Amino acid sequence: MRVQKKIIKVCGLKDPDNMRAVGMLRPDMMGFIFHRPSPRDVTDTIGDLPLLDIPASVTRVAVVVDQSLEFCLGIVERFGFGAIQLHGYQTPEFCRTLRKHCLVIKAFALRNALPVDVADYEGCCDYFLFDTAGTAAGGSGMTFNHAVLYNYRGHTPFLVAGGLDHDTSLNILDLPIPYMAGVDLNSRYEITPGIKDPDRVNRTITSIRQPRPHKQGNPLKNLRLQRVNQLPHPDENGYYGEFGGAFIPELLQANVDELKSVYKQYINEEGFKNAFGQLLNDYVGRPTPLYYALRLSELFGCRIYLKREDLCHTGAHKLNNVVGQALLAQKMNKKQIVAETGAGQHGVATATVCAMLGLPCRVFMGEKDTRRQKVNVLRMKMLGAEVIPVTSGSQTLKDATNEAIRYWINHPDDTYYLIGSSIGPHPYPDMVARFQSVISHEIKWQLAEKEGRQDPDYVLACVGGGSNAAGAFFHFIDNGFTRLVGAEAAGKGVNSGHTAATISVGSQGVLHGTKTLLMQNADGQIVEAHSISAGLDYPGIGPMHAWLHHTSRAGFLAITDTEAMEAARMLSLTEGIIPAIESAHALALLNKLSLKETDVVVVNLSGRGDKDMETYSEYYPHYEENKQKQ
Amino acid sequence: MSTKPNDSLLELLHDSREEKLLSVYITAGFPCLEDTMPDMKTLARSGVDFLEIGMPFSDPLADGPVIQQSSTIALQNGMSLGVLFEQLSAFNGIMPAPSLLMGYLNPVLCFGLEAFCQKARAVGISGVILPDLPMREYLESYRKVFQKHRLHFIFLVTPTTPESRIRQIDEVSTAFIYVVGSSSTTGNQHSDHGRETYLKRLLDMNLKTPLVVGFGISNATSLQQAWRYAKGAITGTAYIGRRMKGQSPDKAVSELFHQLGLKPRSTSDRQAQTPEAETTVEAFKPLTSKLYIP
Numbered sequence: 008m009r010v011q012k013k014i015i016k017v018c019g020l021k022d023p024d025n026m027r028a029v030g031m032l033r034p035d036m037m038g039f040i041f042h043r044p045s046p047r048d049v050t051d052t053i054g055d056l057p058l059l060d061i062p063a064s065v066t067r068v069a070v071v072v073d074q075s076l077e078f079c080l081g082i083v084e085r086f087g088f089g090a091i092q093l094h095g096y097q098t099p100e101f102c103r104t105l106r107k108h109c110l111v112i113k114a115f116a117l118r119n120a121l122p123v124d125v126a127d128y129e130g131c132c133d134y135f136l137f138d139t140a141g142t143a144a145g146g147s148g149m150t151f152n153h154a155v156l157y158n159y160r161g162h163t164p165f166l167v168a169g170g171l172d173h174d175t176s177l178n179i180l181d182l183p184i185p186y187m188a189g190v191d192l193n194s195r196y197e198i199t200p201g202i203k204d205p206d207r208v209n210r211t212i213t214s215i216r217q218p219r220p221h222k223q224g225n226p227l228k229n230l231r232l233q234r235v236n237q238l239p240h241p242d243e244n245g246y247y248g249e250f251g252g253a254f255i256p257e258l259l260q261a262n263v264d265e266l267k268s269v270y271k272q273y274i275n276e277e278g279f280k281n282a283f284g285q286l287l288n289d290y291v292g293r294p295t296p297l298y299y300a301l302r303l304s305e306l307f308g309c310r311i312y313l314k315r316e317d318l319c320h321t322g323a324h325k326l327n328n329v330v331g332q333a334l335l336a337q338k339m340n341k342k343q344i345v346a347e348t349g350a351g352q353h354g355v356a357t358a359t360v361c362a363m364l365g366l367p368c369r370v371f372m373g374e375k376d377t378r379r380q381k382v383n384v385l386r387m388k389m390l391g392a393e394v395i396p397v398t399s400g401s402q403t404l405k406d407a408t409n410e411a412i413r414y415w416i417n418h419p420d421d422t423y424y425l426i427g428s429s430i431g432p433h434p435y436p437d438m439v440a441r442f443q444s445v446i447s448h449e450i451k452w453q454l455a456e457k458e459g460r461q462d463p464d465y466v467l468a469c470v471g472g473g474s475n476a477a478g479a480f481f482h483f484i485d486n487g488f489t490r491l492v493g494a495e496a497a498g499k500g501v502n503s504g505h506t507a508a509t510i511s512v513g514s515q516g517v518l519h520g521t522k523t524l525l526m527q528n529a530d531g532q533i534v535e536a537h538s539i540s541a542g543l544d545y546p547g548i549g550p551m552h553a554w555l556h557h558t559s560r561a562g563f564l565a566i567t568d569t570e571a572m573e574a575a576r577m578l579s580l581t582e583g584i585i586p587a588i589e590s591a592h593a594l595a596l597l598n599k600l601s602l603k604e605t606d607v608v609v610v611n612l613s614g615r616g617d618k619d620m621e622t623y624s625e626y627y628p629h630y631e632e633n634k635q636k637q
Numbered sequence: 638m639s640t641k642p643n644d645s646l647l648e649l650l651h652d653s654r655e656e657k658l659l660s661v662y663i664t665a666g667f668p669c670l671e672d673t674m675p676d677m678k679t680l681a682r683s684g685v686d687f688l689e690i691g692m693p694f695s696d697p698l699a700d701g702p703v704i705q706q707s708s709t710i711a712l713q714n715g716m717s718l719g720v721l722f723e724q725l726s727a728f729n730g731i732m733p734a735p736s737l738l739m740g741y742l743n744p745v746l747c748f749g750l751e752a753f754c755q756k757a758r759a760v761g762i763s764g765v766i767l768p769d770l771p772m773r774e775y776l777e778s779y780r781k782v783f784q785k786h787r788l789h790f791i792f793l794v795t796p797t798t799p800e801s802r803i804r805q806i807d808e809v810s811t812a813f814i815y816v817v818g819s820s821s822t823t824g825n826q827h828s829d830h831g832r833e834t835y836l837k838r839l840l841d842m843n844l845k846t847p848l849v850v851g852f853g854i855s856n857a858t859s860l861q862q863a864w865r866y867a868k869g870a871i872t873g874t875a876y877i878g879r880r881m882k883g884q885s886p887d888k889a890v891s892e893l894f895h896q897l898g899l900k901p902r903s904t905s906d907r908q909a910q911t912p913e914a915e916t917t918v919e920a921f922k923p924l925t926s927k928l929y930i931p
Binding site: 244252253254256258260262367400405406409412413416417418419420504514515517518519522529531533534599627 | 697
């Protein structure tokens with residue numbers, strides 16, 4: 008159940024004029040504290056307060072700490088309180104009795120876990136209120152770890168209190184948590200204890216009551232769902248509609264032509280397919296499970312499956328493609344492999360397969376990324392690969408790609424360039440999509456077993472260059488039924504100047520051998536991408552996705568760093584799976600879609616979060632606190 | 638001198654005196670934004686036959702570290718196609734020497750292909766080199782625009798280009814074929830092993846289009862070798878590297894000529910095209926015999 012209208016409660020009022028001013032803003036509830044140690048206490052002054060000046064639509068709440076039933080009933084009777092908020096040790100029986108006379112809000116204090124006795128109060132209160140522990144009197148300005156709310160199993164709507172300011176309030180109300188009923192505003196809105204700043208209160212009330220931009224309408228309403236009898240193969244020159252092609256210097260022409268002909272020769276050859284399939288099963292660990300995520304499904308009120316690419320060897324979908332391309336490189340008698348990597352996942356996958364096949368491996372990696380992803384650098388080195396830090400340009404994935412291509416230009420005869428994403432000149436985007444398409448192939452038969460149908464209503468995947476999305480979408484593109492949704496990294500916001508949301512802010516151009524959508528300035532210079540996830544900060548997108556977007560076959564929504572980090576926390580706490588930050592972007596899409604109970608949604612969980620632990624722990628200081636306590 | 642600047646390149650290439658040509662690549666807006674014109678003038682005055690003006694790009698795939706860095710600096714200086722065309726328009730349509738624009742496709746597409754060609758022609762550019770615009774794409778959708786504005790489009794061939802493709806490139810080329818001396822990015826000093834055979838193979842193909850060798854022309858040996866088999870040679874990194882070290886255009890060109898084994902030459906035949914020629918500048922001329930004397 009999703010509580011639709013959110014309750015805004017302003018608590019801790021004591022001054023007549025201030026009370027009237029706040030009342031004019033018509034919050035849903037106003038709270039008065041009957042607790043002598045509190046600086047907001049009204050026990051002795053309540054008789055002088057103009058309670059009748061508060062608009063009738065506002066519920067007046069008396070906040071009491073361990074008071075008797077007589078006391079509670081007395082103030083309800085004398086001052087017309089519509090609700091009593093109970094702090095302390097009152098029993099469920101107490102609540103049940105009191106509830107015959109007014110609304111009952113039972114408050115619980117917590118920090119890093121929900122109190123064990125919450126369930127005992129189920130059915131005898133109108134609301135719960137979760138507040139930060141150690142602040143019985145309220146107003147400490149401290150927040151608790153809101154992620155624990157994902158563990159709430161009750162059916163009583165609840166309010167969140169404790170150090171909420173404007174941004175925190177809005178963020179909390181965005182969390183996809185059923186029975187989240189509203190927020191309690193107190194100390195962060197005060198000029199002095201008990202005196203609220205009406206302007207600040209007004210700003211938050213207005214924002215909360217405004218329809219949130221991303222909740223407006225259906226973001227996928229323009230999707231064109233039409234059955235086509237064709238899988239997404241480009242034409243012979245590598246074009247998906249107007250996107251793709253092979254914009255390569257003559258220096259690479261012979262190489263790319265050779266690759267094209269070898270690829271064409273082997274992709275449908277039985278021997279090659281068997282060798283590829285065998286390695287996928289025995290080495291990569293396929294098929295990966297399609298897991299019915301029960302608790303996640305409960306949160307969103309639909310049927311959610313996770314395609315567990317995070318369980319592939321090396322921890323991400325990247326290996327599928329690397330195995331395929333490395334086999335081709337062998338067929339071409341290439342003596343060494345060169346690759347680019349952003350987060351290091353593709354680099355690790357390449358180093359892994361090269362070690363297994365006995366091929367020397369060089370991985371170009373932006374120097375900035377080598378610092379962000381130290382563990383992956385160590386993994387590559389342990390696997391015998393040479394990691395070359397790239398110091399040119401922005402020192403990230405795009406520059407690593409430049410350097411890998413330059414190396415290839417300088418060593419055209421013996422070197423195979425193993426691209427990790429569905430980008431680059433034809434045939435790379437097609438090849439990567441084909442090798443990754445094992446993902447959607449498996450989803451089809453796995454879903455048939457579990458749901459009795461092959462085609463889900465939605466497939467969600469994150470998109471940087473777009474290899475996992477290409478693989479997850481592939482076999483559904485022709486069905487004219489499944490809504491394909493890509494999550495691109497908005498970074499700090501689509502219009503913040505720190506984004507990697509190519510579809511949202513990009514325009515058509517040519518980079519790394521392909522015509523596609525790019526992030527560029529007015530002069531056609533490529534701009535630096537930003538995302539908290541190193542695997543998504545590429546300033547372009549694969550040509551197949553540009554085409555899917557252009558033809559409205561797939562929808563692409565931008566997910567901010569914050570939304571992705573929250574989604575990662577949500578999955579960790581609800582399903583016991585720590586996702587890669589990249590994959591967390593796909594999970595964050597769940598919160599943006601209007602999903603029905605009968606909808607079957609497949610989220611491609613492209614990678615696991617081990618590599619991101621440093622980023623997560625820096626982002627969520629609560630985890631650090633926990634560690635210190637232990 | 639011809640009054641039609643855009644044909645001056647062809648005149649040079651088809652010069653009956655069998656003179657060998659030298660071209661130098663500069664990055665526009667490097668080392669300082671306003672250096673484009675002084676560099677062009679100095680090079681022309683010093684006897685460089687034609688010029689390549691690099692349009693800086695953020696991701697220059699085919700370039701080595703030196704030209705990459707010059708591009709980054711030029712972009713930081715504020716260079717863009719708009720600024721470049723404005724600078725070049727000060728020549729009033731008459732370049733100090735026939736000039737080509739060289740760069741990457743994306744900024745050109747962003748500027749607008751039609752607008753780019755129109756501007757280039759208007760400022761007196763003879764032709765364009767875009768290494769990442771391959772022949773197939775060029776023929777299909779770009780050729781008509783370049784032709785309409787009477788701009789030459791220069792194709793590259795490399796040691797890995799098969800003969801059939803070289804013949805096709807010869808067929809569609811209008812000015813010269815840019816022979817990439819070795820399989821490498823710019824400025825890479827590969828061994829000359831194999832280059833001789835490669836150049837000889839090209840010469841023996843009896844192509845209708847003159848050949849000009851670039852990439853890896855960094856000393857007298859490589860220059861003379863190029864000249865033996867081709868009409869001209871292009872050098873870039875050697876000059877840019879000197880400018881990056883802070884040398885003035887005059888000093889850089891003087892040292893470049895020395896490095897290439899060339900002697901100073903008079904500027905008399907260039908002065909007609911160099912409106913603001915400064916007589917104090919020391920000028921150089923390649924040896925008339927074109928033979929390298931150590």
